[in-house]
Amino acid sequence: MTEKIMIDSYEPDYDCECENCGQSPCVTAVKDGEVVHHTDMCGVCTFGTAKALDPDWWNGDDDE
Numbered sequence: 001m002t003e004k005i006m007i008d009s010y011e012p013d014y015d016c017e018c019e020n021c022g023q024s025p026c027v028t029a030v031k032d033g034e035v036v037h038h039t040d041m042c043g044v045c046t047f048g049t050a051k052a053l054d055p056d057w058w059n060g061d062d063d064e
Contacts, residue, residue: 007031010058018042025055 012025019040027046029037043052051057 005029005031005036007036010055011035012043012055012058013038016040018045020045027058 007029009030011028011030013028014025016026016038017024018026021042021044023042023044025043026041027039027043028035029039039046043055043058044050046052047058
């Protein structure tokens with residue numbers, strides 16, 4: 001069985017290019033200041049919406 005981990009935030013990795021479309025930054029999941037998961041995909045490919053182009057949207061910081 002896979003262990004579920006609650007994360008603190010999604011953070012951008014500007015040194016990574018999306019394995020799906022080649023865009024940057026890629027999404028990383030952070031817990032207690034440590035990366036616990038690296039998606040190898042940009043925000044748009046990870047979350048499936050153009051709004052995710054802006055990393056502020058990933059954590060609900062953007063009002064739109």
